[in-house]
Amino acid sequence: MQSHTLNRARPARALSPLLAAALVAGCSFIPTYERPAAPVPQAYPLAGAESTTSARAAADIDWKEYFTDPRLQRLIGMALGNNRDLRVAMLNVEQARAQFQIQRANQFPTVNAIASGTRQPSATTGSYANQFQVGLGISAWEIDFFGRVAALKEQALAQYLATDEARKSAQISLVAAVASGWLTLMADEELLDISRRTLETRDESVKLTRLRLENGVSSELDNRQAESLAQAARATYAQQQRQRMLDENALVLLLGQPLPDDIRASLPSSRLADATPMQALPAGLPSDLLVRRPDVRMAEQQLIGANANIGAARAAFFPRISLTAQFGTVSDELSGLFKSGSWAFSLAPQLALPIFDAGRNQAGLESARAGREIAVAQYEKSIQTAFREVSDALAGQATLQEQVDAQRAQAQADAKRFELSDLRYRNGVASYLDLLDAQRSLFATQQSLVVTRLQQLQNQVTLYKVLGGGWTAPAEETPRS
Missing domain, CATH: 2.20.200.10 (Outer membrane efflux proteins (OEP))
Incomplete structure (x- = not known):
C-alpha cells in the first residue's frame, strides 16, 4: 500500500x-542474436574477374563521381533537396529517434x-x-530487475536504426530514378528526331509518287502506300511527343520542382551515344551486400528489434x-x-x-517468437532480392553492349539499303514495295538502337544502385552488426 x-x-x-x-x-532475457546465413550462392553468375579485384566498390563511390554530367548532377542535387518522398523518409527518422528517446527515458525515474x-x-x-x-x-x-524496459529500449533503438537505413535506401533509389529519368528524356528527344526526319522523308516520298502518278510513271497503289506510310510516321511522332511530356512530368515529380529552362533547352542536341560514360563497377561477392545495401541492413535491424521483443515478452512472466x-x-x-x-x-x-492472466503473457511470448521468424524470413528475402537484382544487372552488362554493336551495324546496313532502294526506284529499276520495305526497316532499326542504348545506360545506373551506390556514409560511421 x-x-x-x-x-x-x-x-x-x-x-x-x-x-x-x-x-x-x-x-536480460533477450536471446543471443546470430545473423542468419545468407541463402544465396557464394558468387554471382556472369561476374567477371574484376569482381574480386581491389577496385573501388560502388558503395564507396559518391554519386557525383559516378554521374559526371553537370546537368545530371544539378538535377540530382535538386531532387535530394526537394523530393517529398525523401523528405518524409527523413522525418520518419526524426520520429523514430524521438520514440527511442521516449523508451530510453523509461529506464530513469x-x-x-x-x-x-x-x-x-x-x-x-x-x-x-x-x-x-x-x-x-x-x-x-x-x-528493471528482469530487463523488460531495457529490451523495449533495444527494440526502439533497432527500429530507429532500421528507419535510418530506410532513409538511405530512399536516397539511393531517388538518385537512380533521377539518372534513369534523365536518360529517358535524352532517348525521347533522339526518338523524336528520328521520327521527325522519317516523317519529312516520307512526306517527300508522297510528293514524288504523286508527281510520278500524274505523269503516268507510277500507279495509284504506289501513291496510297506512300500516304499510308507517311501517316504511320505522323502517328508515331505524335505518340512519342506525348511520351516525351509524360516522361518529363515523371522527372519533375522526382525533382520536386519544374525542370530548369536551360537544361530543357539543351536536350534536343543531346544524344545517348555522346552521354558521359560511367565507370566500370566490380560486383564483389554476395556477402558484401549484407553490409553495403541499406535495405538489407534495414531488414537486419528489424530482425534485431524482433529479437529484443522476445526479451520483453519473457520478462513479463516475472515480478x-x-x-x-x-x-x-x-x-x-x-x-x-x-x-x-x-x-x-x-x-x-x-x-x-502475474498469477493469472488467462494466457496473455504466454500469447505475447508466442507472438514475439513468431515476429522474429517473420523478420528472419524477411531478412533472407531481402538478401535473395538483392542477389537477384545484382545478377540481373550483370546479365545486362554482359550482353547489352554486344546487342548495341549488332544493332548499330544493322542500322548502317539498313541506311545503305534505303539509299540504294531509293536510287533504284527513282531510276525505275525497283518497285515501290522495295523502297517501302527499306524505309520501314530503317525506321524500326534506328528506334531499336536508341531503345537498346537507353537500356544499356540504365542498366549501368541500376548496377550502381543495386550494389549500394548513391549513398556514401561518413568515414566515422560503421554499420551496426
Missing part, C-alpha cells in the same frame, strides 16, 4: 533496498516537484487542521517492481515548512507478480 504522506526522517540505511535493487537491475496543502477535521478533537508539504517525488518508477518516493518538508503552517525538523521522506515500493 502506497503512502502519500511524508514520514519523518529515518536513518539512511532505509535506502539500502533501493540501492540493492538498482545494483541487481540489468538482467521521473522526478516531479510537489506542493500541496490540505485542511481536514481532526479525528480526535473535531477541529480543523492544516498540513502543507513541499518537495520532490518519484512516481511509479519501474526498477514487476515499481517505486514511489517523496522527499521534502511537511508542516502544519506555511511559515514552518523550511524550519529544522520538518524534513521527511517516504518510500513505497510495490511488487506485482
Whole structure:
C-alpha cells in the first residue's frame, strides 16, 4: 500500500533496498542474436574477374563521381533537396529517434516537484487542521530487475536504426530514378528526331509518287502506300511527343520542382551515344551486400528489434517492481515548512507478480517468437532480392553492349539499303514495295538502337544502385552488426 504522506526522517540505511535493487537491475532475457546465413550462392553468375579485384566498390563511390554530367548532377542535387518522398523518409527518422528517446527515458525515474496543502477535521478533537508539504517525488518508477524496459529500449533503438537505413535506401533509389529519368528524356528527344526526319522523308516520298502518278510513271497503289506510310510516321511522332511530356512530368515529380529552362533547352542536341560514360563497377561477392545495401541492413535491424521483443515478452512472466518516493518538508503552517525538523521522506515500493492472466503473457511470448521468424524470413528475402537484382544487372552488362554493336551495324546496313532502294526506284529499276520495305526497316532499326542504348545506360545506373551506390556514409560511421 502506497503512502502519500511524508514520514519523518529515518536513518539512511532505509535506502539500502533501493540501492540493492538498482545494483541487481540489468538482467536480460533477450536471446543471443546470430545473423542468419545468407541463402544465396557464394558468387554471382556472369561476374567477371574484376569482381574480386581491389577496385573501388560502388558503395564507396559518391554519386557525383559516378554521374559526371553537370546537368545530371544539378538535377540530382535538386531532387535530394526537394523530393517529398525523401523528405518524409527523413522525418520518419526524426520520429523514430524521438520514440527511442521516449523508451530510453523509461529506464530513469521521473522526478516531479510537489506542493500541496490540505485542511481536514481532526479525528480526535473535531477541529480543523492544516498540513502543507513541499518537495520532490518519484512516481511509479519501474526498477528493471528482469530487463523488460531495457529490451523495449533495444527494440526502439533497432527500429530507429532500421528507419535510418530506410532513409538511405530512399536516397539511393531517388538518385537512380533521377539518372534513369534523365536518360529517358535524352532517348525521347533522339526518338523524336528520328521520327521527325522519317516523317519529312516520307512526306517527300508522297510528293514524288504523286508527281510520278500524274505523269503516268507510277500507279495509284504506289501513291496510297506512300500516304499510308507517311501517316504511320505522323502517328508515331505524335505518340512519342506525348511520351516525351509524360516522361518529363515523371522527372519533375522526382525533382520536386519544374525542370530548369536551360537544361530543357539543351536536350534536343543531346544524344545517348555522346552521354558521359560511367565507370566500370566490380560486383564483389554476395556477402558484401549484407553490409553495403541499406535495405538489407534495414531488414537486419528489424530482425534485431524482433529479437529484443522476445526479451520483453519473457520478462513479463516475472515480478514487476515499481517505486514511489517523496522527499521534502511537511508542516502544519506555511511559515514552518523550511524550519529544522520538518524534513521527511517516504518510500513505497510495490511488487506485482502475474498469477493469472488467462494466457496473455504466454500469447505475447508466442507472438514475439513468431515476429522474429517473420523478420528472419524477411531478412533472407531481402538478401535473395538483392542477389537477384545484382545478377540481373550483370546479365545486362554482359550482353547489352554486344546487342548495341549488332544493332548499330544493322542500322548502317539498313541506311545503305534505303539509299540504294531509293536510287533504284527513282531510276525505275525497283518497285515501290522495295523502297517501302527499306524505309520501314530503317525506321524500326534506328528506334531499336536508341531503345537498346537507353537500356544499356540504365542498366549501368541500376548496377550502381543495386550494389549500394548513391549513398556514401561518413568515414566515422560503421554499420551496426
